[in-house]
Amino acid sequence: MRHTISVLVENRFGVLARVAGLFSGRGFNIESLSVGETLDPQISLMTIVTSGDDQIIEQITKQLNKLIDVIKVVDFMEIEHVEREMILLKVAPKKEDRAEVLRLTEIFRGRVVDSGPTTYTVEITGDEKKINAFVELMKAYGIKEFVRTGKVAIAREGLKRKEGG
């Protein structure tokens, strides 16, 4: 089962190594990981996508909590939330396909952020399914390369309150 876990950590050097080392040392797997500062510059937020059965996920959250630099761990499996990921995809369509690529980009509410004589670089934001669907479509037109940010997630407001109560 895949879980998206957000980990609030002290914004210090070495924290990422602690978290990554915990996953590798205990044989847990990381599917994606993104890190960024929060409103409080002393705190960073990591969003980790991992998978495992219930016992493994329980161990992952407990082991993360055990790290001194970890302030809070939230498993989004139990919480209504919004997830987003971004992709930058460079595609090199044949001349006659260039217009079609642009149309598809529009359908996916993407933007062209760079364009060369033979390529477009497209930015798409969305949940994982949408991104995967776009990648699948673009394969037919000749993808040169792409880069994904990894998932970020945030709880929906109504349910956050319910959780607190």
Add this chain to the structure above:
Amino acid sequence: MKKSGAEILVECLKREGVRHIFGYPGGVVLNIFDILYDDKDIRLILTRHEQGAVHAADGYARASGKVGVVLVTSGPGATNTVTGIATASMDSVPIVVLSGQVPTMLIGNDAFQEADIVGITRPCTKHNYLVKDTADLARVVREAFYIASTGRPGPVLIDLPKDVTGGTADFTWPKQVKIRGYNPTYHGNRWMIKQAANEIARAKRPVIMAGGGVIISGASKELRELAEYTETPVAMTLMGLGGFPGTHRLSLGMLGMHGTYWANMAVQHADLIVGIGVRFDDRVTGRIASFAPNARIIHIDIDPTSIRKNVRVDVPVVGDVKLVLRDLLQFLKEIKGQWTAVRASWLKEIGKWKKERPLGYRFDKEIIKPEFVVEKIYELTKGDAIITTEVGQNQMWTAQYYKFDKPRRLLTSGGLGTMGYGFPAAIGAQIACPDKMVIDIAGDGSIQMNIQELATAVVNKLPIKVAILNNQYLGMVRQWQELFYRERYSYSHLDVVPDFVKVAEAYGAVGLRATRPEEVEPVLREGLRVKDRPVFMDFIVDWKEKVYPMVPAGGAIDEMLFEEEEKKPKRRLRAVK
């Protein structure tokens, strides 16, 4: 008032109540050593190897309950501490390791004697620090001692670049420690504890499994009360020995791979396991799928990650063992069960197992049996010595034949299984408890792994006794090879074993030897009398002797091998891991 980093460090150590440091000097820690040179309150015990220093600090901590402190230099000094740190980490021992580091502007440049010790020790410390600013030093030291000694204790390392100890800063001692990511749970959930009480009251065949957590938490009294009040037998893990009196009528002794037959049988036939300060390690559970098949499991531990890591748990209680047991007793006393009547048949059944397969070995008049040596040590010390062990057969025979009645009397590397632990740990224990008899029960293989610490013991006039069960083999490896690898003794014979009597004498210690059974007691008596220096007692023992009973790795804990069966046609044994 401005102070140098080294002065701040030493001042902080004093405020933490540190009286002894185990260490070894080197280039980048000279600032600190220079301050210690004049200091009257803190004594540095100079070991002969950094690994010895860490094990000594570990033994000091286990014997006294205080935080052990280590001071080493950068690079090789720091990397030599890794085995000791990992040992302390596995067994939840509070130590603080201060390592020197090259000056901050050289970090990352592959400078002379530079090693990324914070990176190297990240997975085997509870937490570690690299101090980059002298102004942070006091706070970091305070946090390090707090983290090491609270919750589930463990090692903390502080890496100290030379310019940080050489720099100056205003000294302010932080009154409080506040770490927002670190809040151990001490009081167990009352509702869960009540469930646990109900389970115990309902159970017909309960067994308490007591581990190192009982000793760390200082809960021996509460455990004894629980066992006696509810008439529940107590099996102990290696780390739990002494947490409950080994001579108590309700003691089942040690369980697991080399546990007693009756402890393992009791666990396998139990309808309730009460795990207290244990982590259900594989050496205790055997094949996990067959462990305690009919039992519900209560698990009390301060470390949430220990719970449901290895075994399924019906009633989890996260909290400090002592506090949880107090609450548990309170609930149990409200229940008012007919404990004695209910448990009588269960205890009788266990008694039958005990009679069926008692712990024992064949005494021989011609050759010394290692178990006999341990028994004699027990007898002559009246069970009141602090015993350290190395790892392997010596460790298991000690666990089986020395009955520990009090906590903090057995210091052994249970989790990591570190050969070479026992002797330096004995040094630490003797420093912590100068009036106690400290004995290292060793093998001829293990003792050579930190034999250089003889010098440390001699210099400090420590009357540590080392009983070497000398069989010329890496005995436990040989045992496995005999049983599971068709008697192919691949590199387990030591060929050359030094003359330990001469080695002892060369260092200025006392060396004694026994080669026949009737010499064992006189040698021990003579050795135990020495008061001003270490003693090596070399017992030439039967090399064929094996540790029995034994659960082959990967077997269920009631699938045991016994010595009696050696004579019978060999059972086919599977070699697993």
